[in-house]
Amino acid sequence: MRIPALLVATTLVITTPAHATGGHEARFDRPHDGWAHSSVLRAGTPERVGLDPAPIDAALDRVEQYTRPDATGHPLFAGAVTLLAHEGTVVTHEPTGWAVRYGDGSAVELPEDQRVPMTRDTIFDLASISKLFTSIVVMRQHELGRFELDDPVAEHLPEFGVNGKSSITVEQLLTHTSGLVAWLPLWSRYPDVPSRVKAVMDTTPVNPPGTAYVYSDLNLITLGLLAQKWSGTPLDVLVREGITAPLGLKDTGYNPPASKLDRIAATEYQAGRGVVRGVVHDENAWSLGGVAGHAGMFSTARELAVLGQAILNGGSYGGRRILRPDTVELMLTDFNQAFPGNSHGLGFELDQRWYMGALTSPRAAGHTGFTGTTLVLDPLSRSIAILLTNRVHPSRDWGSINPARRAVANGLAQAMAVKPRHGTAHTPTAGGATLTTRALEQRPGQRKLVFDAFVDLDPGDSVVVEATDDGATWREVRVLTGYGQRRWQRVEVVTEAAVAFRWRYVQGTGYGGRGAYVDSVRITDRRGVLLDAEREPVGLHSEGWRVADR
Template sequence: MRVPALLIATTLLAPLVAVTPAHAHGREARFDQPHAGWSNDLLEPGTPERVGLDPAPLDEALARVARYTEPDASGHPLFAGAVTLYAHEGTVVTERPVGWAVRYADASGTELPEDQRVPMTRDTIFDVASISKLFTSIVVMRQHEQGKFELDDPVARHLPEFGVNGKEGITVRQLLTHTSGLVAWLPLWSQYPDVPSRVKAVMDTRPVNPPGTAYVYSDLNLITLGLLAERWSGRKLDELVRRDITAPLGLVDTGYNPPASKLDRIAATEYQAGRGLVRGVVHDENAWSLGGVAGHAGVFSTARELAVLGQAILNGGHHAGRRVLRPETVELMLTDFNQGFPGNSHGLGFELDQRWYMGALTSPRTAGHTGFTGTTLVLDPLSRSIAVLMTNRVHPTRDWGSINPARRVVADGLARALAVKPRHGTAWTPETGGGTLTTRDLARRAGGQVLSFSAFVDLDPGDRVVVEATNDGTSWRDVRVLAGYGQRRWERVEVVTEAALRYRWRYERGTGYGGRGVYVDTVRITDHHGVLLDAEREADGLHATGWRVADR
């Protein structure tokens, strides 16, 4: 549940309109100045400094990613290797490979001799797993643009064999938003003998929830959408992805079933019984059993080519003069249709507002997806930024743990590279452990007081800053609570209260993942006689314990 907030962002996607971009070249990149509208950027290489990013948080995040490739207390690393890519305002500022694309000799984690390993490179090709769902969703929405269906059409109208066992009313929109009621997964590869029987199992499955009543992330939704796209177009899904996405965007290493000529650039995934080391063939068993081409998995790509796709989305559906979606279609895809299912915000194919991997880049408009093999794509329209983390975390086994901490590290690094500038002079922000920011003692005069200050609030749900007052220096009363995230703007706060001896801002750290933070600036206290405290003019007007001065 989100904490009721003084500063709270709308959960609806604001209308996006095409605008001429104001490139960040030569100015500081700002987290506290969110963009409206689409960008119009051509993804190109550059440096953090070129687009006004602070390189230090990026370097810190990259160093932590590198450490994740080293054994920890468990005796093994979090992942064998990774490629991390950061882009801002159309500029790829970091594209850092680390570790190994092939590292292990068996499922037990026996390391290959170093001369037999394959290092990660910038152009390493990864099995992106469920990020494939974005490709399927884009292909489906291309069909929508062509008038092949309406979002609230029953799927059975176009795919009659689907309309059995209680699925007659499931709509295309419900498949795209994972609200169809279908089960998350079926063991197609192991319990059905061939492709026709596996497809029929999906068509015959029975919902576990009435359609539209619950959110259940389901591979079956996207398998069905892939079949729908094929029915509408008369073409196979891999042909549609090539025609509608990869060819227009110039993506040469993105697609299904990569050729053997690219095997030396492909990251290994898992050692599986009966399959051995899976490399160059889709890891997901169900997608493999469907011939490597399925709506839920099967796409291979590089960090750079995923970033090109991401830039096309931030551009409203085009890149380098080639359009893959209309702006209004992208707007639909980035609109939250799951407001009835808190915590499961979802557009049409894109996940939205997911702190668990979007970290401090999270907002109601932040979009992305993850893949089981260890891949992550985060798109932040508010800052026109992209964070990509590609790993082979299932090499040699899927049982070595979650890489979600690494996903958040990467997103947090980019968020903190974007500045939050003081409103005037000096701003204060709490350290991660908490603490207080307290005024000096105030003159006690009859009548009330007005406390005013500027606040920037981007806090994880559960975190908050409580503004308190005391008359005796011992007992404190609440006068305001600062909470919420996603708005990314400074606000002026004014509190009319009874006369107090002191005020303080007390940071309470919750159990969440953390946001960009909270900043307090331009503190001023007055009564009917005049100014009691102007913190911008008094060097000793505020006393900090666990808070620090911040200039960005």
């Protein structure tokens, strides 16, 4: 995924040089093994850690544009805070737009003197990112020997084991393979907390346990209750004592105090509640007192990044450990290989292109939240991408922010180099672009095409290697696909009597990856070298490819 040119097939174009200092350059094509070694996050610049600032700036511009009204008459979201970190350095931490922008459910903005601007320390309702805190609490209980992953939940919470749920395991709750329904209207259908909890305990699975992936809030509500049962301690106290206090997080927790209201981003306008601000947006979590396994956590971008860095560090931060490294490894292991497209560790989502963008790999971990929050962790590059928005302010019906999520992740991925092994790079401007060798000497026998390739393409995208025997009709001899490995590979193609080869970029309908690169093109037959593109750069003809240098 020798000619003084590296030939690139990608829609993520890098045309500016790296601005690394001290000879260091961040490399997308050199993935890390093991955990990061950063003790604490520090402030810095993209250049300081070898990142190209231009793609990051472009991503920030995209986020800012989404805060402006579009053809619908309203913005995609009222405001946002974007934080990107690489190798333990926060390279950007930028607010834009408004934490409070509307006074009701309409698109009519408040007068500017009544709005509240976003700031770096704006506190957001994290929504379903709360599930990660619950999962960490649960796995801390696992470290204490309170349960095994394959334990039936009913062994620990007997009231759960009714209506076909007796075989559901703790692991299945953590991986959303329990068979439970996605959601119940607890807040409106049941009159009080005990009856709402009982409704979760009494629910009947919609699928046999372990047979399907269904993302369900009920899984995490149940896990929160399990953690309390195992420890004898309420969930909010477990989060505080086991996560936020050790990590030094002052603005992260449930039910933020009124003294912090002026720093909290508003969420949706709801009938009977008005513009929700300072209390959890999720109606079910609200009806459970603001503390629930699936929602309820509030935090800032910086403090969420601290949690992310602790995970990248293998469970510790600043000398304080919240999880053992083997536990973190377990949480980032895909337990859902039987359900393609729904890769999931223990609490963490894995390998989700729709919001992880070009940072996606089988190791990429994170979560999103309904209120407009996003956390992406990339262990391979030791990077963190956070986009916190109040996209439901004032309405949940104003559209998906997934393009903004991908833009942020893509910006960080593009800021890291895929380093040309020799010279410059080429990238196509659109699908169908081709890079073709000159006509080869016509002589009988087999031809061997050898080149280096780096491939990080969205499923559906490919670089097709083709050969022609007559200069007019092309036949496929190899297809380059795949993503997430981030390593160069040597490619060899042997075919009969081809008079030319070409690389054709096929662009699918996906979200895009970091790119596909070819280098060191050489063609031989039994009599010797027919083309060495390093020595003969004019031996490659481009249609729709352009030069890039990283």
